Structures are given as structure tokens and as C-alpha cells.
Amino acid sequence: MFLAWNEMIRNKLKFSLIIGVLVMISYLLFLLSGLASGLMDMNREAVDQWEADAIILNDEANQTIQQSMIAEDDVENLFEEQATLKQHSVIASNGDIEENAFVFGIEEDSFLLPKLTEGEQAEKENEVVADYSLKETGFEVGDELTLSNSDEILTLTGFTESAKYSASSVLFTDNKTIEKLNPMLSEDIINALVIRDADWQNSEVNDELEVLEIEEFIESLPGYTAQSLTLNFMIIFLFVISAAVIGIFLYVLTLQKTSLFGVLKAQGFSNGYLARTVLAQTFIIAVIGTVIGLGLTFLTGLFLPPAVPVEFNYLTMIIYMVVLIAVAMLGSLSSVISVRKVDPLKAIG
Amino acid sequence: MLKFENVIKSFKDGDQTIEAVKNTSIIFNKGECIAIIGPSGSGKSTFLTIAGALQTPTEGDVKINGQSISGMNSKELAHLRLNEIGFILQASNLVPFLSVKQQFQLLKKSKKDVMADSELDELFEKLSLKKVKDQLPSEISGGQKQRVAIAKSLYTNPSIILADEPTASLDTENALKVMQILKEETEQRMKTCIIVTHDERLTEYCDAVYKMTDGILEKQG
Numbered sequence: 001m002f003l004a005w006n007e008m009i010r011n012k013l014k015f016s017l018i019i020g021v022l023v024m025i026s027y028l029l030f031l032l033s034g035l036a037s038g039l040m041d042m043n044r045e046a047v048d049q050w051e052a053d054a055i056i057l058n059d060e061a062n063q064t065i066q067q068s069m070i071a072e073d074d075v076e077n078l079f080e081e082q083a084t085l086k087q088h089s090v091i092a093s094n095g096d097i098e099e100n101a102f103v104f105g106i107e108e109d110s111f112l113l114p115k116l117t118e119g120e121q122a123e124k125e126n127e128v129v130a131d132y133s134l135k136e137t138g139f140e141v142g143d144e145l146t147l148s149n150s151d152e153i154l155t156l157t158g159f160t161e162s163a164k165y166s167a168s169s170v171l172f173t174d175n176k177t178i179e180k181l182n183p184m185l186s187e188d189i190i191n192a193l194v195i196r197d198a199d200w201q202n203s204e205v206n207d208e209l210e211v212l213e214i215e216e217f218i219e220s221l222p223g224y225t226a227q228s229l230t231l232n233f234m235i236i237f238l239f240v241i242s243a244a245v246i247g248i249f250l251y252v253l254t255l256q257k258t259s260l261f262g263v264l265k266a267q268g269f270s271n272g273y274l275a276r277t278v279l280a281q282t283f284i285i286a287v288i289g290t291v292i293g294l295g296l297t298f299l300t301g302l303f304l305p306p307a308v309p310v311e312f313n314y315l316t317m318i319i320y321m322v323v324l325i326a327v328a329m330l331g332s333l334s335s336v337i338s339v340r341k342v343d344p345l346k347a348i349g
Numbered sequence: 350m351l352k353f354e355n356v357i358k359s360f361k362d363g364d365q366t367i368e369a370v371k372n373t374s375i376i377f378n379k380g381e382c383i384a385i386i387g388p389s390g391s392g393k394s395t396f397l398t399i400a401g402a403l404q405t406p407t408e409g410d411v412k413i414n415g416q417s418i419s420g421m422n423s424k425e426l427a428h429l430r431l432n433e434i435g436f437i438l439q440a441s442n443l444v445p446f447l448s449v450k451q452q453f454q455l456l457k458k459s460k461k462d463v464m465a466d467s468e469l470d471e472l473f474e475k476l477s478l479k480k481v482k483d484q485l486p487s488e489i490s491g492g493q494k495q496r497v498a499i500a501k502s503l504y505t506n507p508s509i510i511l512a513d514e515p516t517a518s519l520d521t522e523n524a525l526k527v528m529q530i531l532k533e534e535t536e537q538r539m540k541t542c543i544i545v546t547h548d549e550r551l552t553e554y555c556d557a558v559y560k561m562t563d564g565i566l567e568k569q570g
Contacts, residue, residue, distance in 0.1 A: 002458055003444070010446035010485070263442045266403060268431025268505075269459055270424060345403050 004281035015285065018249050022289025023296065025242045026324055029235060030297035031310075033320055036231035038309035039167075043224045046104075046131070046165035047214065049114045050083075054200045055217050056193040059210045063220040065191045070209065072188045078203050081196035083110045086175060086189075088182040089168070091148035094156075097138045101169045103128070105178030105185065112194060113172050119158025126180075128154045128171040131163035136306045145171075150181045166221055235320075239327050247331030250282060254335040258342055265344035275336045279329060286328035290321045351377040351400055351509055351541050355409035358395055358564075369395040371564040372409070379508070382535045382542040384552045386569075387561035393545045394513060396561060400543060401434050401511045402426045414508055431460055435502030435540075437512040437531075442498055443486040449497050450482040453504055460505050472500050476530060492523035499527065503534055510535065510542040516551065528554045 008015045041048075056075055061068035065087045072084060086105030091098055106112045114131065119141040122129050130139060134156075139145075145154040154171065163170050179185050195211075197203070205211055212220070219225050254261075261274055294317060304310055358370040369392045377383055387393050398404050399411055402418050403426075410419045413433050418426065436442060443452055457463050464472070473479045476496040481489045489497070495515060502510050512531065516524035532554045535542040544551065552558045558569040 002455060003447075006451060007446045260444060263438070264444070265427065266401070266430065266436055266438075267442070267456075268427050268429075268434070270427045273459060345398055 001277075001280045003277045004284060008281065008284065014253075018246075018253075019285055019289045019292070021245060021249065022242070022285060022328070023292045025238065025245065026290040026293025026321070027296045027300075029238045029242070029320060029324065030294055030312075030317055031300060032231065032234055032238065033316055034297065034301065034310040034312045035308075036228070036235065037313050037316065038311040039227055039231065040224070041311045042164045042167045042309045043221050043227070044165075044218045046114075046163040046170050047218055049161065049163050050112055050194055050196075050214075052111075052194045052196050052214050053198060054195045054211050054213050056195065056205060056209050056211050057191075057217075059208050061210075063210070063212060063217065064222070068191050069184070070190050070193065072190050074206055074209065075193045078193075078205065079195045079197040079200055081111065083107065083112045083194045083196075084175075084190040085112060085192045085194055086178045086182075086185045087191045088178055088185070090150070090171075090181070092134075092139075092145045092154070092169075092171065093148075094139050094143040094145055099134060099137055099139070099169055101130075101134070101171050102165050103171045103173055103178055103181060104165075105173055105175045107175065111196065114160040114163045116158050116160055119156075122157050122173055125174065125176050126152060126154050127157045128173040128177070129158040129160055130156055130172070131160050131170045133162050133164050134169045134171075135159050137169070147181065152177070152180050167223075239323060242324060243327040243331040245331075246282065246286070246328045247334055250278065250332045250335045251338065254278060254338050258338075261339055261342045262344045262346060265342060271340050274339045274342075278332055278335045278339060282328050282332040282335075283325065286325040289328075290324050294321060350379060350412075350414060351543075352412040353400075353409070354412065356399065356406040356411060357408040358392075358399060358404070359407045368564050370399065370406075370566075373566050374409075375559075375566065377509075377541045377543060379539045379541055380536055381557065382532050382555045383544065384555040384558045385543060385545045385561055385566070386547065386549060386552065386558060389547075391561040392564040393561045396566065397511055397513055397543065397545050400509070401436060402429050431505065433508050435505060435507035435510040437495070437498045437502050437510065437515045442501075443494060445486055448483050448485055449478060449489070452497065452501060456501065456505055462506060464504050464506065469500075469504065472503065476500055491518045492520075492527065495519060495523070495527050496530065499530055499534070503538065503540075508540060510540050512542065512544045512546075514546055514548075515544060516546070516548060521550075524548065524551070 057068040088103045143156040
């Protein structure tokens with residue numbers, strides 16, 4: 001550490017440039033992971049809020065709620081805790097702003113309704129509460145909402161925690177209101193049944209129904225897996241590129257010090273000591289670079305407009321930071337090997 | 350004590366085998382300052398690198414304070430060099446990004462039984478290095494660099510000091526001053542000092558002079 005640290009202190013410009021490269025890589029990585037997390041959340045936020053174990057859909061619905069029609073009688077009292085869900089997609093407008101949204105028709109006191117954060121519950125027909133994302137776009141409590149495919153007018157009585165579904169905002173209302181918006185969803189027809197029951201696999205449902213584990217259902221949301229795979233691949237490639245870039249930089253630095261390492265070896269410094277010096281230097285560079293990258297990411301997060309779907313998950317960030325440091329250390333292995341090969345005889349002429 | 354027993358060092362050069370050091374047996378005792386002179390390519394440096402445990406002989410054995418270096422692996426050789434050998438090289442062997450004082454701190458991190466701080470201060474005083482101890486190698490003169498190299502070679506309390514052209518980059522005044530210091534320190538601290546040089550002016554500071562010709566070492570005078 002002594003040799004590594006002092007070399008960095010005396011060659012500030014050189015090492016600042018290397019740290020700068022790492023800052024940019026980690027900044028890009030953290031920002032991308034925040035965007036990936038934000039995009040994933042946009043699709044699954046509402047489902048995550050359910051804290052459910054499984055969902056029942058019609059077997060022929062290709063795992064989508066909108067295409068699924070179930071007779072409520074078929075699924076009555078099957079599980080420990082269950083909630084019916086009726087869903088209808090609309091374009092809602094308050095006169096100034098238009099927004100794509102899903103209307104979720106739910107029972108009174110249903111666990112599908114997220115926590116209310118502003119205003120009051122929708123208690124009468126044609127009253128709705130919206131998830132927080134609609135407030136961010138400019139909707140307010142008391143707004144009268146007109147819909148693209150219905151003459152009904154809905155009154156916005158409150159906002160819940162953010163609970164987007166399939167990248168759209170959600171309006172929560174009672175079953176009677178949603179039946180008016182979509183007459184196909186008559187009293188005994190629902191789109192899905194959401195289950196909270198750890199033992200759900202042991203319950204039998206009829207052959208026309210399909211029970212999906214909640215994670216499997218999320219993965220089948222339109223575009224979710226494609227988006228998630230694309231962003232995760234970008235993150236993986238960034239890790240690989242980081243290892244290569246850091247590896248190349250350190251290898252060049254080590255090559256420049258071949259004669260110094262040779263002289264030190266002649267003086268009796270072991271391969272182990274010199275390898276630890278290279279690793280210590282990599283560790284210092286990686287830690288400083290990723291910490292600054294992380295700081296810049298959070299700073300950027302403060303100034304991003306609400307429309308940008310970014311969500312910084314601290315645990316994920318810390319894991320990525322540790323992986324990036326580990327990847328940097330891995331990248332320095334070629335330098336460690338080259339240190340072993342330095343011949344003190346050649347170095348001292 | 351450094352002992353060469355029937356040492357031969359040969360290299361392959363294509364189909365030919367070249368003997369850089371021919372059958373040599375010799376003993377260097379504590380407190381002795383020895384000069385090895387000879388033309389370029391005569392085998393002086395090869396002799397010095399074998400004496401310094403940087404390479405092992407092809408035949409025969411070298412014993413440093415009774416320890417045979419034949420059969421030692423690179424880690425054992427490095428350990429032996431750190432503990433028993435002090436090198437003073439032709440080119441400055443200082444770490445460019447460490448101050449003079451830090452050069453010694455680095456050695457202390459690898460070897461515990463080094464000179465006490467007060468003893469190092471005395472050595473700095475004697476070698477006129479006190480004023481430059483916070484300076485980088487690039488900020489001091491050639492003579493000062495070689496004096497730092499001498500101090501470094503003594504700091505780890507080695508039993509043998511090996512110097513390869515220690516005055517090559519110095520003017521006459523500085524060269525003779527460096528030799529004077531080397532001679533005094535060797536005697537006072539009971540070290541074995543072997544100096545490889547082209548410069549015959551330095552031999553008057555040595556207890557014995559050997560000449561290397563085509564791999565054969567012969568005592569002069």
C-alpha cells in the first residue's frame with residue numbers, strides 16, 4: 001500500500017486520468033442500473049404493491065389480464081386471501097392533460113389498493129383514486145376526468161403511493177364504476193384473481209384457469225422481459241468493458257515500471273510484495289472511481305425530470321460497486337502476472 | 350563471508366556454450382573491500398550477479414554466510430538478497446516517486462531489523478544527506494543519489510555490499526568521495542564489499558584487486 005499510495009500521490013495527473021475513466025464507467029453503469037430499475041418498476045410497481053403469491057387468469061388469455069375472463073363463482077373462497085380484479089384501459093383527461101391509464105376495478109377494502117397518500121378514498125360510484133404517477137404529470141384531487149372510450153365522468157378523490165402497471169398510471173375504482181366503463185365486465189365476470197396464500201400450489205382450480213406465480217406473471221407482462229434482458233446485457237457488457245479498460249491501463253502502467261520492479265526485486269522485494277502493490281493500487285483507483293461515480297449518479301438523480309423513469313436501489317448500487325471493484329481487481333491480474341515475469345537481472349543490466 | 354566453490358557459469362548461444370565465469374574458487378572475508386576490474390564482456394557483471402544471488406551457478410556452489418544458494422528457489426533467493434546483500438548499482442536504483450527518507454521507509458516495511466532511526470540520522474549526517482531527505486531523486490545531484498544508494502545498501506544491515514560501477518556517472522571529486530565513504534563504512538561495520546569497476550583510480554581504496562579476463566579471475570599485485 002505504501003508504494004502504491006505514494007506513487008499515486010506523486011503522479012496525481014496520471015492517476016486522476018485513470019480514476020476519471022473509472023468514474024465515467026461507474027457513472028454510466030449506475031445511471032443505467034437506475035434507469036433499468038426505473039423502467040422495470042414502471043411495469044411492475046402495482047403488482048409488487050399487491051405483495052401477492054400468485055394470480056389466476058383464464059387459460060386462453062396468454063397470461064394477460066385484459067384478455068382473461070373468469071366467472072367469479074369458479075374461484076370463490078379457494079385461497080387464504082384473495083382479491084378480484086377487473087381491468088380496463090383508458091385515456092384519461094382532466095381538460096389540460098391526457099394520460100394513458102388502466103382502471104382497476106376492485107372490491108371494498110381490497111389488498112390491491114395501495115396506501116392512500118393524499119385526499120380521500122373513492123367511496124361513491126364514478127369516484128376514483130389515482131396512483132402518485134398521475135399527480136407527477138399534473139392531475140390534482142378534485143379533477144373531473146373524461147375518458148377516451150366512455151361518456152362517464154370520473155372524479156379524482158385522492159392519490160395512492162406510486163403504482164404504475166405496464167408503464168401506465170392506474171386509477172382505482174369500485175366494480176360498479178368499471179362495469180359502466182366496460183359492460184363486458186358484468187357483476188360475476190372478473191379479469192383475474194390475485195392470491196395471497198403461501199400454499200397456493202396445493203389448491204385445485206378448474207381446467208379453464210391458469211395459476212401463475214407472481215414473478216412468472218410479471219415476466220409475461222408485454223415487453224418486460226425484452227427490456228429487462230436488454231438493460232441487463234448492457235450492464236454485463238459494461239462490467240466486461242470496465243475490466244478490459246482497467247486491465248489495459250494498469251498493464252501499461254506496469255510495463256512502464258518494469259525496470260523499477262526489477263531493481264526492487266534485485267534488492268530482495270518478493271513477487272508477492274510487488275503483486276500486492278499492483279492490487280492495492282487497483283483497489284484504491286477502483287474505490288475512489290466508483291465512489292465518485294456513485295456520488296455523481298445520485299447528484300444527477302436530483303436534477304432528472306420526473307418523466308425519466310429512474311429508480312436508485314441502494315442495495316443494487318452497493319452490489320454493483322463491489323462487483324465493479326472486483327472486476328477491476330480481476331483486470332489487474334495480467335499486470336500481476338507481468339510483475340512475476342520481470343527478471344531482476346535484465347533490469348539491473 | 351562469501352565463498353565461491355568451483356563456480357562455473359555458462360550460457361547457451363545457439364549451438365555454442367559460452368563460459369562467462371570459468372572454474373572459480375575464492376573466499377571474501379568480512380571487513381574486506383575488493384575491486385574487480387576487467388574489460389567489458391569479461392564476466393565481471395555475471396560474477397557480481399552470482400555473488401548477489403540474482404542467479405545461481407551452472408556448476409559449483411556459492412555460500413553466503415554458510416548458506417548455499419544452489420537449489421534455492423526465487424522466493425528464497427529474494428529473501429536472502431533482502432537480508433544479506435546490499436546493492437549499489439551503476440544507474441540510480443532509487444524509487445523515483447519516493448523522497449530520500451521514504452526510500453528507507455520502504456525498506457523498513459520489508460525488513461524489520463534495519464538500522465535504528467538515530468543510526469540512520471548519523472549516517473545521513475556523515476553522507477551529507479540531511480538537507481535532501483525530503484527531496485525526490487529527480488531533485489538531487491548524481492553524487493547525492495549515489496550516496497543515498499550507499500546509505501540504502503547499509504540500512505538493511507547486509508553482510509555483503511555489491512557495487513556495480515558505483516561511480517560511473519560521477520565526476521572525479523564525487524567519485525573519490527563516494528569510494529572513501531564506501532571504504533570507511535565497510536571497515537567500520539565489518540561488511541564484505543565487492544566493487545566492479547572500469548575505473549582503476551578506485552582500486553587504491555580497496556584491500557585487494559582482482560582482474561577478470563575471459564571469465565578467469567586473477568588477483569593483481
